[in-house]
Amino acid sequence: MDPRRAETGKNSDQIQSGHVYHLALDIGGSLAKLVYFTKNDEHIVGNEKKKSPLKASGISNSSRNSPVLNGRLNFKKFETSKINDCLEFINSMKLHLGGCQQPESPGSQTITIKATGGGAYKYADLFKEKFGISLDKEDEMDCLVAGANFLLETIHQEAFTYMGNQKQFVWIDKNDLYPYLLVNIGSGVGMIKVEGDGKFERVSGTSIGGGTFWGLGKLLTKCKSFDELLDLSYRGNNRAVDMLVGDIYGGMDYSKIGLSSTTIASSFGRAISENKERDDYKPEDIARSLLRMISNNIGQISYLTALRFGLKRIFFGGFFIRRHPFTMDTLSVAVNFWSKGEAKAMFLQHEGFLGAVGAFMSSDKHGLKELLANQKVERPPSKLSFSLDQTQVPQQDGELNGDESIECSVYGA
Numbered sequence: 173m174d175p176r177r178a179e180t181g182k183n184s185d186q187i188q189s190g191h192v193y194h195l196a197l198d199i200g201g202s203l204a205k206l207v208y209f210t211k212n213d214e215h216i217v218g219n220e221k222k223k224s225p226l227k228a229s230g231i232s233n234s235s236r237n238s239p240v241l242n243g244r245l246n247f248k249k250f251e252t253s254k255i256n257d258c259l260e261f262i263n264s265m266k267l268h269l270g271g272c273q274q275p276e277s278p279g280s281q282t283i284t285i286k287a288t289g290g291g292a293y294k295y296a297d298l299f300k301e302k303f304g305i306s307l308d309k310e311d312e313m314d315c316l317v318a319g320a321n322f323l324l325e326t327i328h329q330e331a332f333t334y335m336g337n338q339k340q341f342v343w344i345d346k347n348d349l350y351p352y353l354l355v356n357i358g359s360g361v362g363m364i365k366v367e368g369d370g371k372f373e374r375v376s377g378t379s380i381g382g383g384t385f386w387g388l389g390k391l392l393t394k395c396k397s398f399d400e401l402l403d404l405s406y407r408g409n410n411r412a413v414d415m416l417v418g419d420i421y422g423g424m425d426y427s428k429i430g431l432s433s434t435t436i437a438s439s440f441g442r443a444i445s446e447n448k449e450r451d452d453y454k455p456e457d458i459a460r461s462l463l464r465m466i467s468n469n470i471g472q473i474s475y476l477t478a479l480r481f482g483l484k485r486i487f488f489g490g491f492f493i494r495r496h497p498f499t500m501d502t503l504s505v506a507v508n509f510w511s512k513g514e515a516k517a518m519f520l521q522h523e524g525f526l527g528a529v530g531a532f533m534s535s536d537k538h539g540l541k542e543l544l545a546n547q548k549v550e551r552p553p554s555k556l557s558f559s560l561d562q563t564q565v566p567q568q569d570g571e572l573n574g575d576e577s578i579e580c581s582v583y584g585a
């Protein structure tokens with residue numbers, strides 16, 4: 173079957189293929205992430221159509237040229253175990269036809285999509301067989317770093333700290349961003365020392381990550397979805413499961429070594445000293461303890477890694493976080509505690525989409541320039557840059573659950 177002739181189901185969100193440009197994928201061990209650009213109607217400078225007013229772009233028009241293209245950057249995620257849903261979505265939205273203005277003729281060029289993550293290799297044949305799509309593979313670490321750098325440099329309120337229920341956006345000085353430690357908490361955890369654009373080294377990692385939380389949580393609580401497990405953890409109390417310093421010291425602090433009575437001495441340790449079965453513990457307490465154990469562990473390893481390389485700033489990304497206040501608080505407290513306040517934990521609004529954004533940026537050369545040429549822009553630009561509309565970045569503490577989009581302008585030089 174010609175991939176571009178595939179049937180599309182009726183979808184209320186359906187966008188004409190001519191309006192979708194530039195799709196990129198990051199297919200990880202747990203989740204497949206999509207980032208795609210959709211063009212707003214009638215925004216192209218150099219074409220007569222210029223009806224809609226320019227939306228705020230975060231960069232004043234006096235300081236740079238008018239945008240050549242306005243649109244939205246869209247984010248979507250699927251469970252990797254349901255990769256067929258992801259393929260169906262791409263097909264139903266015709267995302268893979270990005271930039272094709274004319275009806276396709278059979279035998280014309282193969283469609284390629286930028287893709288990163290292990291799934292770019294694992295599912296390459298599936299994409300080819302089902303829809304004739306070729307995956308153009310980009311290295312996962314390159315993409316993570318490119319995505320993080322791009323978001324940190326471009327979006328004003330991308331980074332924030334979170335401690336004691338206080339969320340505070342951090343102003344990033346582009347000239348003082350590097351070096352930093354990027355800790356990506358996906359299924360597993362990668363720790364990357366970033367010194368500049370394309371200048372980085374993966375210095376550490378741990379297999380105790382988001383997949384561990386989800387996997388163990390599933391086994392121990394019998395919950396059916398990750399969201400259910402997260403919900404449980406909101407409601408639980410880890411004291412029912414963990415052994416605290418006070419449990420060992422008869423309710424007292426062990427102040428000589430700086431441990432208060434409420435410090436966890438042993439995660440899940442209470443379970444050994446009670447004559448109880450697993451079913452005697454509340455699933456929400458187990459979920460809470462598990463989340464705390466894994467977040468603490470990652471926080472501690474991150475701090476040690478930052479210390480090893482003399483890094484003061486740690487940015488945490490990956491979909492394990494899901495902007496969960498308890499997770500962010502635990503990571504922050506761990507970094508703050510172990511570094512005695514020297515190192516700072518920061519989070520990213522687009523936490524789970526770093527790799528996909530990086531893959532998206534890597535296709536800059538081929539996608540949008542061609543589109544602009546097709547759109548009869550008077551002078552196709554030689555260099556493109558993106559500006560994301562700051563006013564559109566979700567401000568609430570809620571998670572970025574996968575269906576968001578943000579206003580985006582493309583500038584040419």
Ligand SMILES: Nc1ncnc2c1ncn2[C@@H]1O[C@H](COP(=O)(O)OP(=O)(O)OP(=O)(O)O)[C@@H](O)[C@H]1O
Pocket residue numbers: 199200201202203204251289290357358359360361381382383384385386398399489490491492493494524
């Ligand atoms: N809806 C969800 N379903 C499953 N896991 C989820 C979900 N939302 C968040 N997660 C968490 O996010 C983790 C995956 O994060 P992310 O997408 O950043 O990594 P990945 O790319 O799949 O993994 P890796 O990079 O290790 O291959 C899961 O292991 C789980 O802890």
Ligand SMILES: CC(C)(CO)[C@@H](O)C(=O)NCCC(=O)O
Pocket residue numbers: 200201290312358359360361362376377378379
């Ligand atoms: C294997 C990857 C890179 C796949 O994304 C990731 O899951 C990871 O960094 N795991 C941790 C492996 C380790 O360093 O022990």
